[in-house]
């Protein structure tokens with residue numbers, strides 16, 4: 358048996374997932390929703406199962422219409438995927454041959470590097486600047502005839518920073534033969550989107566997810582927004598039933614009754630986030646003020662801080678090179694943020 362060379366060369370993408378029980382820990386390490394889905398979502402799931410709906414294969418039409426209303430686009434521009442990870446996977450598979458270049462700034466969401474690696478694509482990665490701003494000029498300069506795809510994560514995980522709408526427009530206009538994929542996983546927290554550019558630019562691909570604000574990462578639902586001709590190509594790659602109906606039941610309940618998740622976002626972004634920023638400022642701890650529901654923090658002794666917090670039952674995410682001196686903390690509700698601040702304050706006293 359002969360495994361492809363590009364796979365043999367690759368390591369696993371193994372996020373530290375084990376033992377993350379929300380009953381045991383305050384989970385501030387995976388940019389998840391700090392609250393479980395509201396009761397009406399659970400009721401909808403129970404009803405779906407009790408109505409004996411599990412025995413039929415999925416059908417997506419009704420949900421796509423609802424999602425089209427939410428996104429404010431014709432459903433022909435949408436494809437549902439098994440998490441946005443699958444949206445990324447099938448988009449890259451549609452675009453990249455072995456040896457083609459994918460251009461994406463570092464540090465960035467690891468799945469892009471992993472998937473491009475499986476395809477044997479060449480990855481070109483300018484660095485985010487020292488203030489963590491998007492390296493626009495470096496990206497513009499790095500595009501060459503072998504570049505098939507430019508990835509922009511808006512806002513970027515883990516830096517929290519974004520490329521501006523103008524910068525995305527310039528990329529789309531300057532390189533009309535190159536796909537520009539914008540990952541908007543954190544859209545609900547920022548309300549910033551480049552959707553307005555889609556009607557004029559067929560080379561724009563947007564991916565989004567129900568794993569963050571909508572609180573159902575375990576059910577795996579994401580979607581791609583793109584020109585119908587690209588969506589048509591993706592349908593050749595995604596399996597006809599790859600998205601499970603249970604995820605759609607939960608997502609429908611969230612979209613039809615948005616009050617709970619919207620209130621949650623408001624508290625996270627307008628109360629908890631300023632509170633945490635103020636704490637870091639008062640304590641003279643360096644952090645990078647991003648736009649999303651997480652923050653990159655650069656304390657003097659990062660390993661010690663992470664370990665101290667873990668002993669206090671708070672998980673944050675250690676970062677790897679080139680930002681190994683930082684950790685990423687996902688924002689919680691105000692009360693949870695106060696717990697984090699209390700624990701960090703105790704650390705500062707030792």
Ligand SMILES: Cc1ncc(COP(=O)(O)O)c(C=O)c1O
Pocket residue numbers: 387388439440441442443466510513514540542565566567568574578579
């Ligand atoms: C920028 C970004 N894109 C995509 C994802 C993947 O989300 P999903 O659970 O939809 O696969 C994440 C998850 O952390 C992310 O941070």
